[in-house]
Amino acid sequence: MLLALAALAIPQASRGAAFGDLDNDGDIDVVVENLDGTPMILRNNGGNQKHWISLELVGSKSNRLAIGARVKAIAGSLVQVDEVRSGGSYLSQNDLRIHFGLGNANTVDRLEIRWPSGRTQVLSDLAANHFYVVKESAGVVAPEKTRPAGVVVGPRPWSLANDQRSMTNDQMVKYNNDFLRPNFQSALIRYSGDRRIA
Numbered sequence: 001m002l003l004a005l006a007a008l009a010i011p012q013a014s015r016g017a018a019f020g021d022l023d024n025d026g027d028i029d030v031v032v033e034n035l036d037g038t039p040m041i042l043r044n045n046g047g048n049q050k051h052w053i054s055l056e057l058v059g060s061k062s063n064r065l066a067i068g069a070r071v072k073a074i075a076g077s078l079v080q081v082d083e084v085r086s087g088g089s090y091l092s093q094n095d096l097r098i099h100f101g102l103g104n105a106n107t108v109d110r111l112e113i114r115w116p117s118g119r120t121q122v123l124s125d126l127a128a129n130h131f132y133v134v135k136e137s138a139g140v141v142a143p144e145k146t147r148p149a150g151v152v153v154g155p156r157p158w159s160l161a162n163d164q165r166s167m168t169n170d171q172m173v174k175y176n177n178d179f180l181r182p183n184f185q186s187a188l189i190r191y192s193g194d195r196r197i198a
């Protein structure tokens with residue numbers, strides 16, 4: 001909380017915000033687009049005390065990005081619904097993966113996907129704290145099954161060993177320098193408690 005309060009207390013005019021799990025550690029980070037300044041990354045370092053699940057949907061009959069797909073996740077008495085959306089805040093695009101916080105539940109008992117094609121798909125007993133790629137009609141698939149051969153993307157969860165899924169600070173800085181800064185002139189700001197350290 002101190003981190004968020006400190007970052008949000010910086011006086012500046014901002015116009016857009018994009019939300020996504022930049023470092024693939026299971027929590028949502030934020031990129032804020034500032035007026036007359038570089039974008040600012042608010043990396044969520046608050047610690048993952050609760051469970052979560054992340055879903056990348058790949059359409060086959062539906063559009064490939066599954067824009068418009070509606071997902072219902074049931075974990076015990078917890079029922080949540082979300083959609084894959086295009087756009088978001090001003091000049092911003094959120095992570096297309098759907099992220100559900102699960103509280104203390106360590107399993108999603110039932111997952112219902114209503115694809116834009118009209119098809120409904122049901123999955124069950126998905127373990128928490130994992131990234132899943134779900135292909136329309138095929139179910140959970142290996143991520144490389146959804147990529148054209150030879151396509152290389154930036155650091156993604158499936159490129160890291162399961163026990164090394166979370167980026168270290170050094171990896172995050174490298175990611176910022178290699179992938180974000182050349183395109184967006186990002187500024188990675190880190191805090192220790194409420195004190196800015198970089």
Ligand SMILES: [Ca+2]
Nearest residue numbers: 021023025027
């Ligand atoms: Ca994160």
